[in-house]
Amino acid sequence: MGQKIQILIIEDEQSIVNVLTSVLANHGYRAISCRTGKEGLMMAASYCPSVILLDLGLPDMDGNEVIRALREWSAIPVIVLSARTQERDKIDALDCGADDYITKPFSTGELLARIRTALRHISPARNTKSFTVGDLTIDFENHQVKVGERAVHLTQIEYKIVVLLAQNAGKVMTYDQLIKEIWGPYADNNNRILRVNMVNIRRKLEKNPAEPQYIFTESGVGYRMNDIG
Numbered sequence: 001m002g003q004k005i006q007i008l009i010i011e012d013e014q015s016i017v018n019v020l021t022s023v024l025a026n027h028g029y030r031a032i033s034c035r036t037g038k039e040g041l042m043m044a045a046s047y048c049p050s051v052i053l054l055d056l057g058l059p060d061m062d063g064n065e066v067i068r069a070l071r072e073w074s075a076i077p078v079i080v081l082s083a084r085t086q087e088r089d090k091i092d093a094l095d096c097g098a099d100d101y102i103t104k105p106f107s108t109g110e111l112l113a114r115i116r117t118a119l120r121h122i123s124p125a126r127n128t129k130s131f132t133v134g135d136l137t138i139d140f141e142n143h144q145v146k147v148g149e150r151a152v153h154l155t156q157i158e159y160k161i162v163v164l165l166a167q168n169a170g171k172v173m174t175y176d177q178l179i180k181e182i183w184g185p186y187a188d189n190n191n192r193i194l195r196v197n198m199v200n201i202r203r204k205l206e207k208n209p210a211e212p213q214y215i216f217t218e219s220g221v222g223y224r225m226n227d228i229g
């Protein structure tokens with residue numbers, strides 16, 4: 001039996017810790033946990049877990065402060081567990097360096113899918129020459145995008161958006177992150193131009209742009225490229 005993947009839970013609500021611990025154990029992971037941000041940072045340093053599940057409302061620090069402190073020295077994927085429904089909190093956490101978020105109450109399936117995505121992003125064996133999900137293929141070397149056998153003609157900006165999302169498939173990218181990557185750090189962070197581009201991208205890629213199967217909208221937060229077909 002190999003080494004189990006270790007997941008650190010930083011959460012002050014014991015009932016949630018219990019549920020998470022048993023779900024993770026049932027799926028072959030090893031869960032370790034603590035209830036404050038300070039302990040969390042210490043455990044992250046001493047155990048080097050593969051993924052951290054982080055509650056935003058901790059007794060001693062704000063979850064976003066934990067992410068900022070962690071990001072000074074570590075790239076361990078962080079999935080935020082948020083009881084808050086406000087979009088602003090999720091966006092702040094992602095902009096601080098969280099990799100993903102999941103809103104309580106969440107389903108076991110959703111949690112496990114997020115963990116698998118986070119783990120995939122740290123595994124080095126990623127194919128960087130192309131990306132495929134369902135019928136969509138992006139050939140990074142030749143700058144070609146295809147849906148099935150059909151070549152898709154994207155503008156430069158549309159192509160950049162699709163590539164960024166594909167390189168982060170499974171993860172949500174905030175409007176702000178996308179805008180900064182594409183238009184630069186001083187770009188006006190007005191989402192309108194991004195939305196206009198997304199309308200055009202979906203018209204070109206999706207069978208039914210109203211029910212996208214490749215690029216999902218995370219309402220009020222950003223976009224996520226499908227990574228499971």
Ligand code: CA
Binds near residue numbers: 055
């Ligand atoms: Ca809490």
